[in-house]
Amino acid sequence: MGKTGKILNLILPILSILLIAVLWTVSAVVVGDGLILPSLSETFGALVGLIKSEGFYTAFFSTMIRSVVAFSISFALAFIAALVSYKYIYAKKFLAPIITIVRTLPTIAVVLLLVVWTNSKIAPVIVTTLVVFPTMYSELSVAFGGIDKDALEMCKVFNVGKKDRFFKVVLPQTAPYFIAAAGSGLTLNIKLMVAAEVLASTARSMGYLLNTSKIYFETATMMALVLFTLVVGLIIEGAFSLLSKKAGRFL
Numbered sequence: 088m089g090k091t092g093k094i095l096n097l098i099l100p101i102l103s104i105l106l107i108a109v110l111w112t113v114s115a116v117v118v119g120d121g122l123i124l125p126s127l128s129e130t131f132g133a134l135v136g137l138i139k140s141e142g143f144y145t146a147f148f149s150t151m152i153r154s155v156v157a158f159s160i161s162f163a164l165a166f167i168a169a170l171v172s173y174k175y176i177y178a179k180k181f182l183a184p185i186i187t188i189v190r191t192l193p194t195i196a197v198v199l200l201l202v203v204w205t206n207s208k209i210a211p212v213i214v215t216t217l218v219v220f221p222t223m224y225s226e227l228s229v230a231f232g233g234i235d236k237d238a239l240e241m242c243k244v245f246n247v248g249k250k251d252r253f254f255k256v257v258l259p260q261t262a263p264y265f266i267a268a269a270g271s272g273l274t275l276n277i278k279l280m281v282a283a284e285v286l287a288s289t290a291r292s293m294g295y296l297l298n299t300s301k302i303y304f305e306t307a308t309m310m311a312l313v314l315f316t317l318v319v320g321l322i323i324e325g326a327f328s329l330l331s332k333k334a335g336r337f338l
Contacts, residue, residue, distance in 0.1 A: 125307035134311035143296070147315075150280055150293040153208070157215040158276040162269065164216075165223030173231035182224075190221040194279075198286040207290065211283035218279050223272050230264035263331045270327020274320040281316055 108127060115126040125133070137143045168186075172179035194214060201210035234257055242252045284294020293312060300308040 122304055122306050125310055129307040130310045130314060133305070133307035134315060137296075137308065137311055137315070142291075146292050146296050149291050150277070150284065153212050153284075153292075154215070154273065154276045154280045157212045157280065158219065158269075158273050160212075161216045161219040161223050161276070162272060165220055165227050168224050169227035169231055172228060173234075186221050186224055189217055192217060194218060194283075195286060198283050202287050207284075207287040210287045211280055211289055211292075211294070214283050215276055215279045219272055219276055222275065223268060226268040226272075227265065230261045230268065233264065234260050266327055266331040270324045270331070273327070274324045277316060277320055277323070 111127055115121075115124050118124045121129055168182055172182055197217065198210055198214050201213050204210075205213065238256050239252065241247075242256060247255075281293045281297065283289075284292040285297050287294070288298060289295055293316065297309055297312050300306070300312065
């Protein structure tokens with residue numbers, strides 16, 4: 088990549104963010120009502136107020152813990168399912184309808200049913216796991232499918248041990264995909280978790296703060312919560328993307 092390309096890679100995202108900020112500012116001026124669309128300054132003011140409150144951190148970390156738990160379960164299940172599907176074609180055919188059914192489950196209905204069957208803290212974890220699992224399965228299946236079969240065959244011909252086969256062939260080819268999938272999956276998990284918490288009315292959570300803001304018509308606070316969640320998601324996905332690139336270079 089040339090110097091011009093590097094400069095454009097730096098400038099274009101900044102210009103994109105500035106464009107969004109301008110459109111937001113203009114829209115807020117046109118609407119002229121902070122209850123409908125608060126300005127950037129009102130939103131950032133609400134965000135500062137949230138950051139200064141102790142209840143915000145309790146809610147945020149509770150949501151994050153639930154997100155990590157749900158992600159860990161969905162990733163582990165997807166990894167096992169993708170690995171079995173990669174090794175056995177009949178397992179892939181057996182799992183296909185299950186993945187399709189889970190993928191098409193109506194999220195809102197599932198959350199409401201799970202609240203009846205469990206409680207408002209467990210329901211978001213289960214529904215987020217169910218929603219993220221098919222996505223993780225698809226991404227990990229692509230990673231396993233990208234393994235060079237000729238290289239594996241050569242390893243068998245030359246009696247290369249399973250340990251060397253894994254560390255020298257399988258891991259270098261799959262690790263970048265796994266790390267990237269983990270980043271996008273965790274980001275999706277957080278967004279879904281907040282939405283599920285709103286539907287389940289989970290106490291001491293980001294979803295609860297959103298619900299409370301809606302009830303009291305604190306639109307700026309709602310926007311601030313959305314903005315904060317967005318930034319956290321971008322940071323996580325960016326960090327995992329960087330790790331993925333590093334893994335591709337060093338493995």
